Amino acid sequence: MTTIQEHCCGADLFFNKKTAAKEYRKYLKKGPVKATAKIIQQLAAQNVTGKSLVDIGGGIGALQWWFLQQGGGQTTDIDASSGYLKKAETHAHDNGWQDKTSFLMGDCTDLYQNVEDPHIITMDKVVCCYPNFKEILSATCEKSKEIVSLSYPMDGIISQALRKIGDLYFMIKKNPYRPYVHSVKEIREIFASKGYQRVAHDLSFPWHVETYARN
Ligand SMILES: C[S@@+](CC[C@H](N)C(=O)[O-])C[C@H]1O[C@@H](n2cnc3c(N)ncnc32)[C@H](O)[C@@H]1O
Numbered sequence: 206m207t208t209i210q211e212h213c214c215g216a217d218l219f220f221n222k223k224t225a226a227k228e229y230r231k232y233l234k235k236g237p238v239k240a241t242a243k244i245i246q247q248l249a250a251q252n253v254t255g256k257s258l259v260d261i262g263g264g265i266g267a268l269q270w271w272f273l274q275q276g277g278g279q280t281t282d283i284d285a286s287s288g289y290l291k292k293a294e295t296h297a298h299d300n301g302w303q304d305k306t307s308f309l310m311g312d313c314t315d316l317y318q319n320v321e322d323p324h325i326i327t328m329d330k331v332v333c334c335y336p337n338f339k340e341i342l343s344a345t346c347e348k349s350k351e352i353v354s355l356s357y358p359m360d361g362i363i364s365q366a367l368r369k370i371g372d373l374y375f376m377i378k379k380n381p382y383r384p385y386v387h388s389v390k391e392i393r394e395i396f397a398s399k400g401y402q403r404v405a406h407d408l409s410f411p412w413h414v415e416t417y418a419r420n
Pocket of ligand 1: 311
């Protein structure tokens with residue numbers, strides 16, 4: 206298993222400036238991708254006005270921009286990718302959101318201690334980047350004051366096959382980053398054990414999209 210430091214370096218290489226620019230152009234043209242749009246739909250059922258959001262692995266920031274447009278309060282983006290962070294920070298600046306946004310580079314389990322506990326934490330397509338899902342999910346459940354919304358891969362044979370192709374790709378590229386398909390059952394058990402109940406569930410192949418609220 207790769208260490209978190211190797212993993213973050215690999216994520217920074219893979220989710221680079223070029224990928225960020227491509228995704229940002231796509232976002233401007235078509236809006237959030239399907240799984241992200243479903244997280245937005247689920248969060249729209251909650252009251253986000255004046256609330257705070259920590260978006261883990263926020264990418265180009267689609268969730269944060271929606272949140273701020275809805276009257277959300279402060280947002281913090283913690284990402285292992287300098288390319289994504291730069292793109293998101295530029296977008297925030299261009300929209301006059303400098304005072305409402307923060308951008309931190311690194312591993313979220315390291316950086317949580319530097320951030321005030323938010324009302325909401327989002328992790329859109331991030332758990333599949335992370336080797337130790339129990340650690341990241343437990344820390345996230347403890348950190349959030351109210352809501353955790355996330356998308357993560359289904360754990361059937363198609364996802365496992367895609368993961369193996371991903372492994373091969375990153376091995377050939379000599380990149381320590383690896384994709385992961387974690388047990389759906391175990392992911393849900395972590396939320397239950399931390400005192401959360403699922404309040405929304407959607408599928409957007411190959412992703413489960415779920416929102417959990419503290420009991
Ligand atoms: C597949 S991308 C998803 C980006 C965005 N959430 C979206 O759905 O478009 C995964 C993101 O998670 C970030 N990431 C991976 N491991 C991370 C970690 N340990 N801490 C913070 N961010 C991480 C990557 O840098 C990348 O931005």
